[in-house]
Amino acid sequence: MGRPESQPQNLSIYIAIPFCQVRCAYCDFNTFAGLDDLMAPYARALAREIRLVGEAAAGRPVHTIFFGGGTPSLLPLLVYQDIFAVLRGAFALTTDCEITLEANPGTVDAAYLLGLRALGVSRLSFGVQSTHASELRLLDRLHSFEDVRQAVALARAAGFDRASHGLNLDLIFGTPHQTLAMWQASLLRVLALEPEHLSLYALSLEHGTPLRSWVQRGLLPMPDADLAAEMYGWAGELLAAHGYGQYEISNWALPEKAEGRSRRSDPQVSDLRLLAPGRYQCRHNLQYWRNRPYLGLGAGAHGCAAGWRYSNVLAPGAYIARLEHGVVGEFPFSPAAVERTRQTRADEMGETMLLGLRLTAEGVGGADFEARFGATLAAAYGRRLRHLRGLGLLAWDEAGARLTPAGRLLGNRVFREFV
Numbered sequence: 388m389g390r391p392e393s394q395p396q397n398l399s400i401y402i403a404i405p406f407c408q409v410r411c412a413y414c415d416f417n418t419f420a421g422l423d424d425l426m427a428p429y430a431r432a433l434a435r436e437i438r439l440v441g442e443a444a445a446g447r448p449v450h451t452i453f454f455g456g457g458t459p460s461l462l463p464l465l466v467y468q469d470i471f472a473v474l475r476g477a478f479a480l481t482t483d484c485e486i487t488l489e490a491n492p493g494t495v496d497a498a499y500l501l502g503l504r505a506l507g508v509s510r511l512s513f514g515v516q517s518t519h520a521s522e523l524r525l526l527d528r529l530h531s532f533e534d535v536r537q538a539v540a541l542a543r544a545a546g547f548d549r550a551s552h553g554l555n556l557d558l559i560f561g562t563p564h565q566t567l568a569m570w571q572a573s574l575l576r577v578l579a580l581e582p583e584h585l586s587l588y589a590l591s592l593e594h595g596t597p598l599r600s601w602v603q604r605g606l607l608p609m610p611d612a613d614l615a616a617e618m619y620g621w622a623g624e625l626l627a628a629h630g631y632g633q634y635e636i637s638n639w640a641l642p643e644k645a646e647g648r649s650r651r652s653d654p655q656v657s658d659l660r661l662l663a664p665g666r667y668q669c670r671h672n673l674q675y676w677r678n679r680p681y682l683g684l685g686a687g688a689h690g691c692a693a694g695w696r697y698s699n700v701l702a703p704g705a706y707i708a709r710l711e712h713g714v715v716g717e718f719p720f721s722p723a724a725v726e727r728t729r730q731t732r733a734d735e736m737g738e739t740m741l742l743g744l745r746l747t748a749e750g751v752g753g754a755d756f757e758a759r760f761g762a763t764l765a766a767a768y769g770r771r772l773r774h775l776r777g778l779g780l781l782a783w784d785e786a787g788a789r790l791t792p793a794g795r796l797l798g799n800r801v802f803r804e805f806v
């Protein structure tokens with residue numbers, strides 16, 4: 388038995404930008420089309436929330452920030468200039484802080500991307516979803532694949548390159564009418580853009596979305612789970628052959644060594660020691676999967692810190708009103724927090740398993756777990772781990788526990804053992 392750790396951890400910050408031009412047919416994120424008039428008051432409310440929570444965080448270092456959506460690239464650059472000034476005043480950002488911004492292809496130009504890079508944004512994530520016009524139309528996407536190519540070229544020119552934290556592209560597989568050949572073509576075209584990071588999501592038919600209702604009403608065929616599994620397997624092999632390492636169920640990143648000489652000759656990289664191994668893995672999302680603390684700012688944002696899980700009010704109008712009138716509470720809450728749940732040690736242990744097992748390579752480390760909770764994996768979960776290992780879904784040894792390839796396809800079967 389070790390002693391549970393007591394060191395405060397670096398923080399991460401998620402910032403929700405809940406505005407979109409249209410709602411895509413599959414998406415149930417907390418985001419709104421047609422509320423552009425609220426963008427300016429929303430940005431003011433966000434600035435206030437950043438100040439209030441930053442004051443309460445009392446100088447704890449922040450090593451990742453993620454502007455997620457919604458479509459963060461809809462906010463004007465001037466707004467980001469204000470937000471960054473407030474962020475840097477309120478929080479102690481580490482020197483190599485990873486700052487990601489989600490962007491939709493077709494919403495960015497050269498000046499905008501250069502401006503973001505100059506402010507300190509170090510990683511961009513573009514939602515590509517598909518490279519086929521028919522599929523993009525079905526999903527209600529506003530852009531073409533040509534827009535993606537242009538957006539990537541502009542991002543590269545603006546400095547979102549291998550000396551930054553890189554570029555991520557999102558794709559969705561398992562959509563109605565999608566064939567294996569279509570999926571293969573999309574993935575190959577996207578690979579030709581040489582992103583440092585790829586997120587491949589199996590389509591989920593979310594409640595209340597048009598896509599789900601079209602399938603339920605028989606207007607579209609039900610996605611075929613066996614075909615989706617085949618697509619996932621094929622993608623894994625292709626990406627491995629192209630040098631991408633899978634580190635989470637839906638996420639792959641290039642290792643640094645794959646870019647070798649070009650990086651060394653890059654004048655922007657003055658200090659190679661800044662380029663740590665695993666640089667292109669999303670550190671922000673790793674913070675979630677390692678069950679480490681993060682603050683959620685903005686409408687509908689979730690946070691987990693100081694022994695609490697919490698979430699902010701969903702509607703942008705209500706969020707703005709709460710920030711106008713509310714007063715600061717105890718860290719990590721702002722006046723926008725509407726749900727809060729205390730985390731017991733048992734909750735935290737279960738969540739550490741549930742989240743950590745998504746990390747396909749590192750899994751849940753035995754030594755880390757013991758240092759954190761003062762109990763070994765065997766003492767806490769021996770019976771369940773043996774059972775899952777017996778089913779071939781989990782590998783468990785001295786280093787820790789991680790999913791097997793079969794377990795990756797049946798993740799939910801594994802995760803429910805730890806809920």
Ligand SMILES: C[S@@+](CC[C@H](N)C(=O)[O-])C[C@H]1O[C@@H](n2cnc3c(N)ncnc32)[C@H](O)[C@@H]1O
Pocket residue numbers: 413414415416455456457458459489490491492513514515516557558559588589590591592593
């Ligand atoms: C919150 S969205 C924000 C990205 C950005 N607004 C965009 O659409 O380009 C992040 C990603 O989640 C994925 N996503 C959203 N809804 C999904 C669903 N129902 N099934 C699978 N993936 C989904 C998409 O790949 C999307 O790019």
Ligand code: SF4
Pocket residue numbers: 406407408409410411414415416418456457458491514
């Ligand atoms: S997928 Fe992106 S653009 Fe589409 S509705 Fe969701 S957040 Fe908005």
